[in-house]
Amino acid sequence: MSSSYFHPSVLATALFSLVLTTSAFASENNTNPHQTITTENPQVTSNPSQSNNEESYWGKFKRNVNQTWDNDQYNxxxxxxxxxxxxxxxxxxxxxxxxxxxxxxxxKYRYDNDGDWHSLYAMAFMDSNNRVQPIMGYGFEKMWYPGDKDGFRMGAGFTLSITARHEYNYIPMPLPLPLVSVGYGHLSLQATYVPGTYNNGNVLFAWLRWQ
Known part of the structure; x- marks a missing residue:
């Protein structure tokens, strides 16, 4: 498949359109669009013998994604x-x-009952070869608050993302990565490290996040 089919500007536009469409859908289906969703709803099951401890990692992940999707706060x-x-x-x-x-x-983002950060995001940037690289996915960070929760904070976690690069004709590919951040008030500095081999990968990537 030719690289012109996966033109970077088209793919980046599609990613941002997906986020905007998602936001509109969530607002229409949220009874209180300004409410921050923090309550961890128990998984509904038809098996009365199943306990809350038996919820799978996949079930918890879907619940976190759905609650973040339904929230109406933006990064x-x-x-x-x-x-x-x-x-x-x-x-x-x-x-x-x-x-x-x-x-x-x-x-979109939310903080859960433990104060941990969840996000669904899309981003596009210029890669190492000055080509557009889009990325989108789900991010999670376990947060630490030395003082007031509205003040200084630190976080560490991961992102499960999908990206695309010009070397591979902009074919989407999975990219799980670690995340760390430091923040104060509305602003955070967040970063990831892309592992690799000699002359490939091993890149530190950082961005500002406003919430």
């Missing part, structure tokens, strides 16, 4: 830095790679 993402690990690259490669990932993203 905005601004990519700020890409760093290629100099210990795993030849210098001539890093000299020509782009490390300014201009782009933008948005998504």
């Amino acid at each position: 905005y993402y601004l990519p700020v830095w890409t760093w290629h690990n100099r210990f795993t690259y030849d210098k001539e490669k890093t000299d020509r790679y782009n490390e300014t990932p201009w782009g933008f993203g948005m998504g």
Whole structure:
């Protein structure tokens, strides 16, 4: 399949359109669109002998995704830095790679009863070769609050995402990654590290997140 079929601008536009459509759908089906959904609803089952402890990881994941989807609070993402690990690259490669990932993203988020962060997002940015790279998925971080929950916070978790790159004709592919963040008030600095081999991968990617 030719690369023109998966043109980056078309794919990025489709991802953002999906997020906007999702937001509209959630608002129409939410009885109180300004309510933050934090209650963990028990899984309904036809088997009366099944206990809450028997809920599968998949069931919990679906519940978290659905509750985040139904929420009506938004994150905005601004990519700020890409760093290629100099210990795993030849210098001539890093000299020509782009490390300014201009782009933008948005998504929905919520904090659960434990204060942990959940998000559904889509983002597009300029990759190492100055080509558009879209990414979308679900993110989770376990949060720590040294003081007031509206003040300083730190988080660590993961994202289960789908991305596409020009080297592979923009065919969507899964990309699970770790997440870390530090934040204060409405603003957070969030980052991930893409593992790899010599001269491939091993990239630190960071962005600002406004909520």
